[in-house]
Amino acid sequence: MSPLTLRSGRQGGELGRLTRAEWTKFRSVRGWMAGMTTAALVIVLLGLLSASGDHASCAGAGGVEIACPAPPVGPDGTAVSDRFFFVHRQLSGDGVITARLTSMTGQIRKPDVTPGRRNVVAGVVPWAKTGVMIKDGTRQGSPYAAVMMTGAHGVRMQHDFTHDVAGLPGGVSERSPRWLRLTRSGDTLTGYESADGTRWTRIGTATPAGLPRTVRIGVFAASPGDLTVMRGDLGGSGAAVRFAEATGVLDQVTVRGDTSGDWRDDDVGATVDPDGSVHHPGRASRSGGAFSVTGVGDIAPAVEGPTAERPLGGAPAALVLVIVVSVMFATAEYRHGLIRLTLLAGPRRGLTLPAKALALGLVTFAAALPAIAVTFAAGGRILRANGNAVLPVSLPTEARVVAGLAALFALAAVLALALGALLRSSVAAVITAVVAIVVPHVVATTSILPDSAARWLLRVTPAAGFAVQQTVPAYPHVLSHDAPSAGFYPLPPWGGLAVAAGYAALALGLAAFRLHRRDA
């Protein structure tokens, strides 16, 4: 008999050994390995298939169908909408622009009451904006900072599309004008507002990315389209956006600093119709220091358009396979009495399920990660090749989507495993896991439920974890139809994943408690 090897009882070493043993168990059952591989293939095949069938084209000059142009991008690479009417002149170095806004009006096209007859009413949309701006030229997406009055959100200071700071609330009229001021000192731009032009309140400061020494300074107006959200036939919702424009009247406009050249008018980012005319043009008039500027469009991050996560639509189907395999991995222990052998090999019951969960989670992550990465990258290429102007995504966001979704697969596997160990019935555990993870996501994102119910589901069920795949966030200063059916999740990416992780941990804890209490 060989001498007995007494090992030091380090818990880490023990968990490592048991985890390795669970991996050996997993890989030595052909059906489980095949199931996991199939799940990975389902992600790839469904993704590439849907991307291949997803074509888009836009009307080019002379009515020719062309690939849709990529949206302009802001200084940080975010797709942006950068369309407004700008009356501006050149400023070199430091300077100040001050203006008194005396009115903000506009018109909105509402749904036609009489078919075929335009139904235009007076009014401004909540995020219509007019005010003063400093911008690096008139190229779409170039850095800027602006102090503005909005349709319904008071005075704001915004810069570089994604940044928004609130000033004082309230509206504007001739009897209660709003004074706006923007100063440049080196790289720092500071916004102020005032009710009387003498006592000024600072709103905030901004450092637009890469703002050159020579910039354009002036007054502007823009108005995003009017958003109407309608209840769909099945109980979901749909959205329509109609034309709106805003007009700001600014007098006592003064610019201090090293200015040069005359005032220039630019309809920044205006689109040209096939017949050569500008689509919904803006306009401006000036007399002395008084300006009237009318603009269409928005200066904000773009949230409409094909998103980069679109090819990942096969994930829920693949998840069902992962759930089945994970449940079997747990229930096989009980069906064949293997649990006794497992407990003989690792009698510390607090480690049994963690080792199993760790092995399964790592296997699932390793299977899902490359499948998701390939689908995301190749699917994106196919979408772009098919003329889709996919909203660009930063590298950290891409990494978050790919790793996060693979992590969601791993968490779903652990949850299914725990349910299998808890319920000890394959059928019951598979149904429970699918109902908890897959079903809420499917019904919440397919325009079946009202938006509020869909949001609730994606907040309180493990399906909240799908938020990790959202590439374009919903911005508070952009009014959009940010419903789950449009790809917007109610929780932030890591927050959603944390909800899924919480469920997995809870189920694993309950299963471990049950294992701990009972004789095996």
Next chain:
Amino acid sequence: MKTTIEVSGLRKRFGPVLALDGMSFTVLPGRVTGFVGPNGAGKSTTMRVILGLDAADEGRALIGGRPYRSLRTPLRHVGALLDAGALQPGRTARNHLLWLAHSQGLGSGRVDEVLDLVGLATAARRRAGGFSLGMRQRLGIAAALLGDPPVLLLDEPVNGLDPEGIVWMRGLLRSLAGEGRAVLVSSHLMGELEGTADHLVVVGEGRVIADTGVAELITAASRGRVTLRTPTPSAAIPALRDGGAAVDVTDGGALAVSGLPSERVVALLNANGVPFSEVAAHRVTLEQAYLDLTGAPAGHREAAR
């Protein structure tokens, strides 16, 4: 300290049934200890408590002085065969042992060694689901031997083995004990342990009835009796009774004589002119000794309490 199994004062109740009622015994190294008793006597429950699968309500079970659940690489301390059917049918014999090996920090080399040892080397890469009961028993033994443990607990290891397998198992158990290991083998059939066990722990109703060596048990059961075969029992019986012996007629027509050594029996028969064909020291089977001990056929005893 030599590694042993120490069981003291185990009590366990399953609902209304008292499964263990103060079970206490010790299994020493270097010999095969038979753990016998009728079905339901508490053998399996005791083994499961020793192995940390069930928790006793009272008492304790230690291996080498430690509870099983405190062992960090338990299969290197104790090898156990409880249920040879506890297998994932789709997994090969080799992979079945491999995950066990990995859980103890052992490599695949040891797996191949024990497969060889139990004669399953050629079936190593076959799915265990297709194994016969005998092959599963061998695989279970391989699993028990994987960690080269000083203590072995085998629950009914002979079950399902063919005659050749039974001979092999007996030889294996003897050699394992010969290597200095403590080997506890349970059985509900006394005969299975004849020629294998050195020591017996006889249980019934959840406690130990006898804890004794096999030789002592048989000697005690024989109580110095002599078997006599004679064509004229009618002459022999009064002659022997006059000589101070007690005489019974056995089932086979022979006479069982007790109270006198065999030389004295022969002398008395010769003195009285009684012919005889055989005089031999009476030897009971283990089965008979067990029945004597429990006072009734296994499984038919009235409750002692």
